Amino acid sequence: MPVPILMYHNIDRAPKGVKLRGLYVSPERFRRQMALLHRLGYQGLSMSAALPYIRGEAKGKVVAITFDDGYRDNLENALPVLQHYGFTATCYMVSAALGADNPWDAEALGVHKPLMSETELRQWQAAGMEVGAHSRHHPRLPDLTEADLLNEMTGSRQDLEKLLAVPVTQFCYPYGAAGQREREAAK
Numbered sequence: 001m002p003v004p005i006l007m008y009h010n011i012d013r014a015p016k017g018v019k020l021r022g023l024y025v026s027p028e029r030f031r032r033q034m035a036l037l038h039r040l041g042y043q044g045l046s047m048s049a050a051l052p053y054i055r056g057e058a059k060g061k062v063v064a065i066t067f068d069d070g071y072r073d074n075l076e077n078a079l080p081v082l083q084h085y086g087f088t089a090t091c092y093m094v095s096a097a098l099g100a101d102n103p104w105d106a107e108a109l110g111v112h113k114p115l116m117s118e119t120e121l122r123q124w125q126a127a128g129m130e131v132g133a134h135s136r137h138h139p140r141l142p143d144l145t146e147a148d149l150l151n152e153m154t155g156s157r158q159d160l161e162k163l164l165a166v167p168v169t170q171f172c173y174p175y176g177a178a179g180q181r182e183r184e185a186a187k
């Protein structure tokens with residue numbers, strides 16, 4: 001049975017008039033979704049923990065839970081719920097934007113959303129959650145030169161490994177934009 005991967009961004013109430021409402025799940029709705037998964041017997045897992053199931057090496061009722069970009073609301077609103085149910089999750093961080101506010105889409109979306117700072121990211125990690133890389137600056141990777149691509153991909157991993165002192169083995173393509181070259185680079 002394929003392993004569902006739940007891909008979240010913000011766990012917060014969407015501000016009025018916000019574009020891309022679909023990036024928001026309210027804290028109440030998120031709590032209900034996790035409660036439902038738990039009731040149905042699912043275990044929520046980080047990507048690393050879910051990989052053996054995705055590869056067919058392990059069997060069980062699991063879903064992978066991921067958060068893109070690393071918003072502070074993930075720490076404030078999602079983490080307590082995940083902990084309540086004994087779930088883990090992966091948060092993909094933009095390593096040069098820790099403590100900033102989504103510079104890559106704040107203009108387009110008309111709303112500034114705070115990203116986790118270094119200290120907050122350490123809290124996320126200390127709670128048993130996984131941190132994955134999501135580039136340094138959130139560019140569209142296929143538009144980059146070879147040198148910039150490596151800087152964004154390898155660089156973000158190095159930044160996070162230095163900060164957290166653990167191997168960072170997961171990568172998420174900004175905007176989901178990836179061709180053959182980006183997939184090879186990720187490997």
Ligand SMILES: [Zn+2]
Pocket residue numbers: 068069134138174175
């Ligand atoms: Zn993103």
